[in-house]
Amino acid sequence: MKWHRPRCIPTVFFQFTLAGKQFNVYFEIDQSTESLNTHAEQSIRTKLLHYEAYQDSLVAWSRNNAERSVRPYFRTVFLTRSQERAYHILWLAGQCARNADRRLVYATTQNAFLTEPFALQSPLFLDHHGHWQSLVNLHPSAPFLRAPVRLSRPVAPFAAV
Numbered sequence: 620m621k622w623h624r625p626r627c628i629p630t631v632f633f634q635f636t637l638a639g640k641q642f643n644v645y646f647e648i649d650q651s652t653e654s655l656n657t658h659a660e661q662s663i664r665t666k667l668l669h670y671e672a673y674q675d676s677l678v679a680w681s682r683n684n685a686e687r688s689v690r691p692y693f694r695t696v697f698l699t700r701s702q703e704r705a706y707h708i709l710w711l712a713g714q715c716a717r718n719a720d721r722r723l724v725y726a727t728t729q730n731a732f733l734t735e736p737f738a739l740q741s742p743l744f745l746d747h748h749g750h751w752q753s754l755v756n757l758h759p760s761a762p763f764l765r766a767p768v769r770l771s772r773p774v775a776p777f778a779a780v
Contacts, residue, residue: 629645630647642694642755643692643693644694646696647666647696649663649698649704649708650700651704655707655773664711664715671723674692674693674721674723677692678692693723696725696727697727698726698727698729698732699728700728701728702728705727709724709746710770713747716747722747722750722752723747725746727743738754739755740756745770748767749769
């Protein structure tokens, strides 16, 4: 399957294979310059909605395609400057999720990602349910031993966060 870019432009896309499993990851390097919950073209809300629609289109393509060996799923990872902003993005991702059970968006701080020697395998990333995840999890039925985080609506106005 040839991967096309979603309508919003991520910072970078990685596709890699480990132990025969393919992983597709869009990274958004968040510098806190984009508003969160506005309808502006480059707002975080708009990006989340684009990624949701793109994932839906890949799932539909997969259902209609005879090439079932290809896994068309991806994750979008927001690397933020602060944990508070990561929590706000994840709360908004939960609000924008078309399928609440799908873990499409992860977030962590840039510092946590850059200082962890095994960043892809370590549970550094939170999903929109507040559960810790790794990008490469070869044993998804084994839970990570980190307490979930309760994500709540941001107190500050979204546009200023």
